[in-house]
Amino acid sequence: MTGKLNVLVVDDDEDDIFLTCDYLKAIDTFNISIDKEVNYLKALNRILENAHDVYLVDYLLGPYTGIELIKQCHKAGINKPFILLTGKGDRRIDMEATKVGAYDYLTKSDLNTELLERSLRYSLKQYSSLNAIAESENRYRQIFTRSNDIIFVLDKDFNLINFNPMMTTLMGYEAGELMNRPLRTLFQREEEGVAFADSVAASRIKNDTEIVLLTKDGERKTFLASCSVVNSPEGEPQHQIILYDYTNIKKSYAEKLIKEKIETTERLVRSLAHEIRNPLTSINLSLHQLEREVGEDGKMLTDIIKRNSNRINEMIGELMYLSNPGEKKDEHIELKDIARSILLLATDRIKLKGIIINENYCPETAFILGDKKKLQMALLNILINAIEAVEEFKGQIAIETNVAGDDATIKISDNGPGIPSDSLSSLFQPYFTGKKNGIGLGLATTHSFVHAHGGSIEVNSEEGQGTTFLVKLKKIGEPVTAA
Numbered sequence: 001m002t003g004k005l006n007v008l009v010v011d012d013d014e015d016d017i018f019l020t021c022d023y024l025k026a027i028d029t030f031n032i033s034i035d036k037e038v039n040y041l042k043a044l045n046r047i048l049e050n051a052h053d054v055y056l057v058d059y060l061l062g063p064y065t066g067i068e069l070i071k072q073c074h075k076a077g078i079n080k081p082f083i084l085l086t087g088k089g090d091r092r093i094d095m096e097a098t099k100v101g102a103y104d105y106l107t108k109s110d111l112n113t114e115l116l117e118r119s120l121r122y123s124l125k126q127y128s129s130l131n132a133i134a135e136s137e138n139r140y141r142q143i144f145t146r147s148n149d150i151i152f153v154l155d156k157d158f159n160l161i162n163f164n165p166m167m168t169t170l171m172g173y174e175a176g177e178l179m180n181r182p183l184r185t186l187f188q189r190e191e192e193g194v195a196f197a198d199s200v201a202a203s204r205i206k207n208d209t210e211i212v213l214l215t216k217d218g219e220r221k222t223f224l225a226s227c228s229v230v231n232s233p234e235g236e237p238q239h240q241i242i243l244y245d246y247t248n249i250k251k252s253y254a255e256k257l258i259k260e261k262i263e264t265t266e267r268l269v270r271s272l273a274h275e276i277r278n279p280l281t282s283i284n285l286s287l288h289q290l291e292r293e294v295g296e297d298g299k300m301l302t303d304i305i306k307r308n309s310n311r312i313n314e315m316i317g318e319l320m321y322l323s324n325p326g327e328k329k330d331e332h333i334e335l336k337d338i339a340r341s342i343l344l345l346a347t348d349r350i351k352l353k354g355i356i357i358n359e360n361y362c363p364e365t366a367f368i369l370g371d372k373k374k375l376q377m378a379l380l381n382i383l384i385n386a387i388e389a390v391e392e393f394k395g396q397i398a399i400e401t402n403v404a405g406d407d408a409t410i411k412i413s414d415n416g417p418g419i420p421s422d423s424l425s426s427l428f429q430p431y432f433t434g435k436k437n438g439i440g441l442g443l444a445t446t447h448s449f450v451h452a453h454g455g456s457i458e459v460n461s462e463e464g465q466g467t468t469f470l471v472k473l474k475k476i477g478e479p480v481t482a483a
Helices: 014-025 040-048 066-075 091-100 113-146 165-171 190-201 247-294 299-323 335-345 347-352 372-389 442-452
Strands: 004-010 031-037 054-058 082-086 104-107 150-154 160-163 209-214 220-231 237-245 331-334 356-360 367-370 396-404 407-414 456-462 466-476
Touching: 004 014, 004 040, 004 113, 014 031, 014 113, 031 040, 040 066, 054 066, 054 113, 066 082, 066 091, 082 091, 082 113, 091 104, 104 113, 150 165, 190 209, 190 237, 220 247, 247 299, 331 335, 331 372, 335 347, 335 356, 335 367, 335 372, 335 396, 335 407, 347 372, 367 372, 367 466, 372 396, 372 407, 372 442, 372 466, 442 456
Parallel strands: 004 031, 004 054, 054 082, 082 104, 356 396
Antiparallel strands: 150 160, 150 237, 209 220, 220 237, 331 367, 396 407, 407 466, 456 466
16 A cells, blocks of 8 residues: 545546445445545536545536536646546547646546556656656746846857846846847857857857847846757757856955956055166256356256156156045035046047047036045046047037936047057056057046045947046035035
């Protein structure tokens, strides 16, 4: 005996019920408890109580059929095993019973204890297997839907055919915009998407392969991709991709490296300044004495020495300021005002190159807290880079402000030649420059000043398509004026 089994027999013929129950009572492999019902509606209500393990249902139930009963019960969420009984074999009924989810189909004239016992065992085994599959699918579905990583499935042509909610959340698209969309169109360059798809197809893709995708808003996001092959119900190979959002970690790591390099540079500059200023002081003292001795004849030479000595001293002072700018003098700064102020500071350069300036400021008045002079220098460095990048009398620069939640942003975009992709990661590092006469401290200083204000900088650039810098700062409330 393998355990208690509650069975409900539904048949509007009491003689047939009597015979079926006799066969059930003779089964010794289960401890069977039998309930009977001859009325269709009463039987439906009893089944909906979900108190039985198996239901034996006759095909003909007055004006109704057992098929209709099974359909109604399945609609109500009752998925226990149903075994359909009929007076005589009929292939059409057999097919119909299978279609609506009956576990077995038995002809009453063939019914006996052995056949019924086998049908019960088969149905219970099927129910157990289907239950296990359903639980497994439910667990997978929960992992799929609740995952913090993007999970999606690609068909053989590498189009998106299934994806979890995180795909729409992180990429900013509606589900309908992604369904059946070629994966390559989400890459910054489609050729990179094609190369990635080729690697997946050839099983050359390694776990945690780094890829960069563009969100709907054009934001670059870095992911670590893992791939596995799955089969569709029709047996066609498909590819399941899992993407781990690595954007913030990579950004934090890059910022940490830049910060360490800037700190190293600051120590080096202070040391060099000390070593250079000592002999420079001696040179100036000696020059003062020399001027008395050489008189007017050597004045031209002593003036050259004096000018260059002063120039070296000024350069050292500038480097010292950039590497150790001192404490911030915080004040309330209106977002539009600081954006306009850097345009005023660069007016001459802009006019000389015949650059078109497009200004777009958010209507909302927003304030940030910071050192106005330092923020001006940080933003001016970006603007000057844009001015130098664009072509004379063909250049266009856009400056815009925006407010979203607690973020106040200033965006500076140009239509210059763009920045090579292999230079982007080094852009804010000290002494890295693409200019012939540059020393590579402008953007390093910008990075240092912005981060000192609790902000961040993002740069998006593509060769031949221009460059965009996005500076994010924390918005604060309006200043309180004394009554």
